[in-house]
Amino acid sequence: MVAGAPAATAGPAPLLEQLKRGDSAALVLLGAVLVAASTFLPWAKVTFFAAETGEISDSGNAWATDMPWRITGFGAEEFRVGLVEGRTITGGTDALAFVPLLIAAVALVLAARQGKRITYGAEAAAACCALLFGLLVVEAVHLGGWAADLQQLIVQTGGTATVDGGAAIGLWVAIAAAGLMAFGAIRSLLAGRAR
Secondary structure: OOOOOOOOOOOOOOHHHHHHHOOHHHHHHHHHHHHHHHOOOOOEEEEEEEOOOEEEEEEEOOOOOOOOOOOOOOOHHHHHHHHHHOOOOOOOOOHHHHHHHHHHHHHHHHHHHOOOOOOOHHHHHHHHHHHHHHHHHHHHHHHHHHHHHHHHHHHHOOOOOEEEEEEOHHHHHHHHHHHHHHHHHHHHHHHHHHO
């Protein structure tokens, strides 16, 4: 090295190294990848058993249009009738509600990593991640209550069918990953304020 020459600046550490150090931005990005991947796993499941039809099971991911989604969903009775008749009920997809939050959080974190100054960027990223986490928790609670509501509806109308259902593995993975995102974003926000 030549005396007086500036030292070579190293680029950002690889993502794996940043994760090992617990870098907040890396945690948000890892969580975002896991949330995106989880949308292709089953998010909801339902099993309907009646003496006349036997057992009918169904599951769907965040992109499915035939499950009782919370945000763009439909009524339990409509789903029960459609399930018994073997027809698909189109209700919409939850991914349409969650993906914009995911994209906004990732865009804000990537912009901050590249050194771009965004007014209230850390606050906005933390808000997006926390909102995503909260909506996913509401989704899981709704899906658990939805099966119970459908069972109660069947009993009230004199039916003998049984219903079991709720959140599936994909939604639980998404909740955990969104929690990781929220943790990383809030940690980054707090670290920035401490400076």
